[in-house]
Amino acid sequence: MDDDLIQLEAELQRLQPAPLSAALTRRIATDLGASPAATSAPIYRLWSWIALPAAAAMAALLVQLAESRLAREPALSAAPTGEVGVVVAGDEAPYRPVAAENVLVAARDEGLVTLDDGTPARRRRLHFVDTITWRDPRTNASITWSLPREEVRVVPVAFQ
Amino acid sequence: MEDATHHAAWQDWLQRYGPRLLLCARQWTRSRADAEDVVQEAFVRYWRHQRALPGDPMALMVTSVRRAAFDLARRDDRRAARDGRAGMAEDPVCAFECALDGQERRAAVEDAVGRLPAEQREVLVLKIWGELTFEQIAAALELSPHTVASRYRYALNSLRTELAAADCHGR
Numbered sequence A: 001m002d003d004d005l006i007q008l009e010a011e012l013q014r015l016q017p018a019p020l021s022a023a024l025t026r027r028i029a030t031d032l033g034a035s036p037a038a039t040s041a042p043i044y045r046l047w048s049w050i051a052l053p054a055a056a057a058m059a060a061l062l063v064q065l066a067e068s069r070l071a072r073e074p075a076l077s078a079a080p081t082g083e084v085g086v087v088v089a090g091d092e093a094p095y096r097p098v099a100a101e102n103v104l105v106a107a108r109d110e111g112l113v114t115l116d117d118g119t120p121a122r123r124r125r126l127h128f129v130d131t132i133t134w135r136d137p138r139t140n141a142s143i144t145w146s147l148p149r150e151e152v153r154v155v156p157v158a159f160q
Numbered sequence B: 001m002e003d004a005t006h007h008a009a010w011q012d013w014l015q016r017y018g019p020r021l022l023l024c025a026r027q028w029t030r031s032r033a034d035a036e037d038v039v040q041e042a043f044v045r046y047w048r049h050q051r052a053l054p055g056d057p058m059a060l061m062v063t064s065v066r067r068a069a070f071d072l073a074r075r076d077d078r079r080a081a082r083d084g085r086a087g088m089a090e091d092p093v094c095a096f097e098c099a100l101d102g103q104e105r106r107a108a109v110e111d112a113v114g115r116l117p118a119e120q121r122e123v124l125v126l127k128i129w130g131e132l133t134f135e136q137i138a139a140a141l142e143l144s145p146h147t148v149a150s151r152y153r154y155a156l157n158s159l160r161t162e163l164a165a166a167d168c169h170g171r
Helices: A003-014 A022-033 A041-072 A074-078 A083-091 B002-026 B032-050 B057-083 B103-114 B118-128 B134-141 B145-168
Strands: A096-114 A120-136 A141-156
Touching (some): A003 B103, A096 A141, B002 B032, B002 B118, B032 B057, B118 B145
Antiparallel strands (some): A096 A120
């Protein structure tokens, strides 16, 4: 880059972005204050293992409940009571899982370790972000849930 | 005590990185209000769930902000299509403190940055004010570092031309 561009770059760097509004800071404070944000990372990871399958099971259960209810009470769903029937069915939105992905965001090789039986092994620590999407086919509304996950892999090493 | 420490920690972090994040968010949103929504969503998500992740927090936040901005844009587009209205008018993209010698010069720079092609402007903003490396920008935008570096050079050249023209017209 020539001197002109370097000077221009320096001039741009002196230009500071405007500070955040007080309203935005308050909104964030409210969000963080109302959440279990102080939870430590290891405990959070433990919960993420439990919460993910639990949420999937809950979604499946809701779908089943909605279907069985509609099967048992066709008259109510089709009744000309109109809005009441719609509201009852809408209370149990049939969200279905439509996509799931694991993105590997970081991997660290922690070197060789020795297992209890004396076998040498290599330990790798992997960080993923799991994303699951549920969709309501009637309204096309969707819910996406992203969770970080840590995985430790210990692979026995064979020296040849 | 822990709550107080936690509170101070996120406030320090937000004070330091927030303005830069907001500026980055404005590259991908239609208004300042949208950009604030996106920063709020990404920051809260980061602070609750992603602090333990390795890597540069700013790079992670930029990626998160960009994703949230695209989600918001998709929702807005769907809503606009349902309502049968056209897309919203765009606010000016940049917002800076008056830190340069003259207000006119600051306005000229801001105006010139705002008129850059979007793909050049986002690279410029992420490099200068996001303080990301070309590699980090490339990862965030899913481009090659070479493309990112080229766009950055084009952006600086365009700015130089624009500002020289503005100077000639008496600013």
